[in-house]
Amino acid sequence: MFLMRIGVLLLGVWLVGCSQVYETTLDNGLKIVVKEDHRSPVVVSQIWYKVGATSEPKGLSGISHVLEHMMFKGTTKHKPGEFSRIIAENGGRENAFTGRDYTAYFQQLEKSRLAVSFELEADRMHNLLLQEDEVRKEVQVVMEERRLRTDDEPEAQLYEKFIATAYQVHPYRDPIIGSMQDLQNLRIEDLRAWYQRWYVPNNATLVVVGDVRPNEVFALARKYFASIPRGKLEPVQIPAEPAQKELRRVSVALPAEVPNLLMAYHVPQVTGQSGEWEPYALQVLTNVLDGGDSARFSKELVRGTQVVASLNTEYSPHAPFPVLLLFSATPSNGHTVADVEKAVRAQIERIKSEPVSEAELKRVKAQVVAGDVYARDSVFYQAMRIGLLETIGLRWQLIDDSVARIRSVTAEQVQKVAKKYLNEDNLTVGVLNPLPLSGTKKKPARAPLGGDHVR
Amino acid sequence: MSANMIVRRIAPVWVFVLLAGLSSTAQATPQIKHWTLDNGARVFFVESHEIPMVQITAVFDAGAARDSGEKSGLATLTNRLLREGAGQLNADEIAVAFEDKGAEFATDSQRDMAIASLRSLSDRDLLMPSVTLFAQILAAPTFPEKSLERERQRALIGLQQNAQSPGDLAGIAFYRALYGTHPYAQRPEGTQDGLKAVVRDDLLAFHRRYYAGSNAVLAIVGDVSMREARRIARDVLGGLPQGERAPAIPPVPDPDPSVSGKPQRISFPSTQSHILMGEAGMTRNDPDYFPLYVGNYVLGGSGLVSRLSDEVREKRGLSYSVYSHFVPMRERGPFSMGLQTRNKESQRALQVMRDTLEKFVADGPTEKEVGDAKKNLSGGFPLRLDSNGKIADNLAMIGFYGLPLDYLDTYIERVEAVTVQQVRDAFKRRIHPAHMVTVIVGGADR
Numbered sequence: 097m098f099l100m101r102i103g104v105l106l107l108g109v110w111l112v113g114c115s116q117v118y119e120t121t122l123d124n125g126l127k128i129v130v131k132e133d134h135r136s137p138v139v140v141s142q143i144w145y146k147v148g149a150t151s152e153p154k155g156l157s158g159i160s161h162v163l164e165h166m167m168f169k170g171t172t173k174h175k176p177g178e179f180s181r182i183i184a185e186n187g188g189r190e191n192a193f194t195g196r197d198y199t200a201y202f203q204q205l206e207k208s209r210l211a212v213s214f215e216l217e218a219d220r221m222h223n224l225l226l227q228e229d230e231v232r233k234e235v236q237v238v239m240e241e242r243r244l245r246t247d248d249e250p251e252a253q254l255y256e257k258f259i260a261t262a263y264q265v266h267p268y269r270d271p272i273i274g275s276m277q278d279l280q281n282l283r284i285e286d287l288r289a290w291y292q293r294w295y296v297p298n299n300a301t302l303v304v305v306g307d308v309r310p311n312e313v314f315a316l317a318r319k320y321f322a323s324i325p326r327g328k329l330e331p332v333q334i335p336a337e338p339a340q341k342e343l344r345r346v347s348v349a350l351p352a353e354v355p356n357l358l359m360a361y362h363v364p365q366v367t368g369q370s371g372e373w374e375p376y377a378l379q380v381l382t383n384v385l386d387g388g389d390s391a392r393f394s395k396e397l398v399r400g401t402q403v404v405a406s407l408n409t410e411y412s413p414h415a416p417f418p419v420l421l422l423f424s425a426t427p428s429n430g431h432t433v434a435d436v437e438k439a440v441r442a443q444i445e446r447i448k449s450e451p452v453s454e455a456e457l458k459r460v461k462a463q464v465v466a467g468d469v470y471a472r473d474s475v476f477y478q479a480m481r482i483g484l485l486e487t488i489g490l491r492w493q494l495i496d497d498s499v500a501r502i503r504s505v506t507a508e509q510v511q512k513v514a515k516k517y518l519n520e521d522n523l524t525v526g527v528l529n530p531l532p533l534s535g536t537k538k539k540p541a542r543a544p545l546g547g548d549h550v551r
Numbered sequence: 552m553s554a555n556m557i558v559r560r561i562a563p564v565w566v567f568v569l570l571a572g573l574s575s576t577a578q579a580t581p582q583i584k585h586w587t588l589d590n591g592a593r594v595f596f597v598e599s600h601e602i603p604m605v606q607i608t609a610v611f612d613a614g615a616a617r618d619s620g621e622k623s624g625l626a627t628l629t630n631r632l633l634r635e636g637a638g639q640l641n642a643d644e645i646a647v648a649f650e651d652k653g654a655e656f657a658t659d660s661q662r663d664m665a666i667a668s669l670r671s672l673s674d675r676d677l678l679m680p681s682v683t684l685f686a687q688i689l690a691a692p693t694f695p696e697k698s699l700e701r702e703r704q705r706a707l708i709g710l711q712q713n714a715q716s717p718g719d720l721a722g723i724a725f726y727r728a729l730y731g732t733h734p735y736a737q738r739p740e741g742t743q744d745g746l747k748a749v750v751r752d753d754l755l756a757f758h759r760r761y762y763a764g765s766n767a768v769l770a771i772v773g774d775v776s777m778r779e780a781r782r783i784a785r786d787v788l789g790g791l792p793q794g795e796r797a798p799a800i801p802p803v804p805d806p807d808p809s810v811s812g813k814p815q816r817i818s819f820p821s822t823q824s825h826i827l828m829g830e831a832g833m834t835r836n837d838p839d840y841f842p843l844y845v846g847n848y849v850l851g852g853s854g855l856v857s858r859l860s861d862e863v864r865e866k867r868g869l870s871y872s873v874y875s876h877f878v879p880m881r882e883r884g885p886f887s888m889g890l891q892t893r894n895k896e897s898q899r900a901l902q903v904m905r906d907t908l909e910k911f912v913a914d915g916p917t918e919k920e921v922g923d924a925k926k927n928l929s930g931g932f933p934l935r936l937d938s939n940g941k942i943a944d945n946l947a948m949i950g951f952y953g954l955p956l957d958y959l960d961t962y963i964e965r966v967e968a969v970t971v972q973q974v975r976d977a978f979k980r981r982i983h984p985a986h987m988v989t990v991i992v993g994g995a996d997r
Binding site: 134135136137138168176177180181184185187188205209232233234236240241243249250351354387388389390391394398399402405406426428455458463465466467472473474530533 | 670711714717822861864868870893929930931934939
């Protein structure tokens with residue numbers, strides 16, 4: 097009975113999802129995806145470039161992110177800061193973000209202002225001015241950002257070292273924000289070359305969601321973007337991460353109060369191939385362990401044995417390369433990180449040795465179906481999902497498809513992926529060991545300004 | 552922490568959950584229906600059928616401002632333990648009951664508000680059991696001893712985590728210095744001593760006193776009819792006793808003019824210094840609300856286009872995030888300015904921040920700045936109401952602070968009515984650069 101209802105609902109969601117998304121590609125290669133959402137007179141416009149930390153060569157870590165900052169620093173038409181001012185005057189909000197596999201820019205506006213956003217984005221796709229003094233100041237800002245997010249955050253420091261251990265070769269090991277040293281050495285010529293290489297229409301996807309008509313959006317996009325010439329894209333050779341052969345351990349000792357544990361297994365990402373099921377089984381597995389208060393981690397480890405104070409699981413399968421299934425935990429008072437590691441591994445062994453129950457499967461699926469509906473409450477998030485998938489080489493249709501795929505996952509499949517991937521020789525463990533904070537008058541044991549994060 | 556950390560260009564400075572309102576043009580603002588239950592609970596409802604979901608948010612005047620100093624943390628523990636047992640159900644059973652239906656139950660406790668909310672699909676067979684459970688949790692929580700012990704320990708670890716973060720330390724010291732003995736000095740997270748002092752009877756008494764009909768507001772937004780909303784409201788809050796409204800919070804005293812504004816320094820082994828500076832700001836119902844709000848947009852509320860951002864970040868590259876904001880509360884919430892910079896630049900950055908404020912208070916904004924601010928605040932109004940979740944937040948805010956029902960409808964005209972003279976006048980009267988609390992947490996400024 098319960099499943100029936102979900103089935104009907106799901107069909108509704110699927111139809112709605114599909115009927116409202118439209119796409120086209122301009123002659124210069126710019127792909128445009130539009131989703132109608134007429135609930136409010138607003139629109140979000142996002143432009144996604146297929147470049148991020150993963151593409152960066154040795155010595156240029158952080159360059160994608162610095163360039164993202166520089167995109168607000170003036171073009172041949174607009175002075176530094178004018179982009180933000182114009183959007184603000186139009187009642188808009190705007191920002192940008194850089195990931196491993198993308199750099200994206202967005203504006204949220206009342207729907208009649210969409211042309212303002214297109215005019216400005218088209219301008220900075222082609223006419224960016226990179227000026228020496230602006231670059232110098234902005235790199236200082238990015239260094240402050242790095243200090244804020246990483247250098248003064250013990251858990252972030254552990255994460256940086258951990259990720260560079262879990263990945264030995266693949267560029268997912270490098271921090272998106274870059275090392276201090278690379279930021280210091282960054283030259284304006286590098287930024288210019290990076291911009292010219294990647295900021296071309298055939299390397300971008302424009303996503304628009306809101307109270308708009310697709311044909312009008314396409315016409316508007318043509319007006320502003322069509323004249324920008326296509327670029328010559330040379331693919332980057334990304335070295336594959338060799339299969340891990342043995343357990344890896346890494347630790348850092350830093351002034352801190354609370355220990356922290358990270359554990360990760362290499363697991364597959366979604367590739368979009370037909371019949372693919374492993375990533376969906378891993379999503380179900382993730383939710384069985386950590387999908388809410390009723391999931392095993394909360395029930396057994398937080399409320400039950402009370403070994404952990406907090407425990408988070410992350411699996412983001414939408415990526416162009418294999419990813420990690422990552423556990424991040426804080427032990428409760430009276431327990432050690434070793435206790436927590438043992439407890440988490442016991443939970444994983446249990447997944448491997450006995451099939452998850454029907455009740456758990458049903459619960460996870462109900463949550464996934466509901467979560468898909470809740471996701472539609474945010475205009476912005478709908479655009480995010482489309483932009484991410486398109487940028488990493490999947491198709492937006494996969495959004496609707498994934499719900500169906502997750503619903504078809506069986507208990508046996510969950511057990512299979514656990515047995516295949518969640519093994520000790522595929523595991524990396526990272527530990528933050530706190531050093532006393534008080535009395536530490538000097539800086540943490542870190543190389544002075546300019547030193548890398550690796551100590 | 553996220554494996555796919557995204558680095559944003561601007562730190563989100565929207566502490567201002569400043570649900571503004573109003574739409575100038577085509578779209579009308581949401582039609583708000585309002586009624587009161589027999590027990591005094593005030594209900595606000597917006598019908599919206601586009602998405603098959605319902606958001607139900609209950610707000611009680613039961614935040615940390617209601618804590619006593621000796622039991623600082625009690626309000627949050629009470630709120631957090633709601634999900635730990637109700638009637639005959641234990642925490643495991645409650646969690647399963649919600650999550651089997653795809654429903655999401657959440658709680659949050661701030662200085663003014665204690666919140667409990669439910670998000671559910673609108674399919675009645677999924678929704679109604681969750682509504683019943685939600686009601687039970689609010690009316691008959693059991694606060695098991697064992698849960699209290701565990702949540703106390705987790706809260707204590709939270710305090711330890713604050714102690715390793717220079718930004719958290721700065722915020723804690725700032726509130727303490729600003730509010731002194733006023734209830735707003737108490738953090739929702741509590742103190743070590745306060746958390747340790749709480750016993751189960753305190754939770755029961757706190758719940759009995761403050762989780763009552765006359766002390767409650769309920770916001771319902773989504774795919775249900777008026778008739779159904781009436782039933783849901785009765786179901787969710789109707790079981791609470793009428794009780795009594797929480798007493799008024801004492802007004803926040805004016806700053807002592809003998810206070811020099813000398814920075815309080817806290818030594819911390821970090822590469823950056825976190826600087827916070829401010830004073831008591833404004834209330835949610837403040838007569839100066841709109842001039843201060845529009846003025847703050849110009850000073851430091853508008854991200855990269857504000858004066859503070861221009862002086863500190865754009866011209867000098869001194870900080871990634873720099874802002875000013877008002878947190879409007881029942882009584883005067885803080886006005887604060889903040890930045891983080893490498894230790895050796897902390898003096899210079901503080902000076903730039905001070906100079907920018909002093910100049911702004913002395914001269915006020917320009918016509919153009921106020922015009923631009925109004926364009927943004929009114930032009931961006933629809934973005935504040937573009938989801939069920941945001942509409943529910945607005946309803947809860949309107950209900951909790953007793954704002955007029957046409958608050959959203961008149962918001963734009965009130966923003967548009969603000970003049971340069973009003974902004975200058977309001978800042979001159981309300982903001983006192985010479986007597987501000989200043990906190991610096993970080994390493995030596997060498």
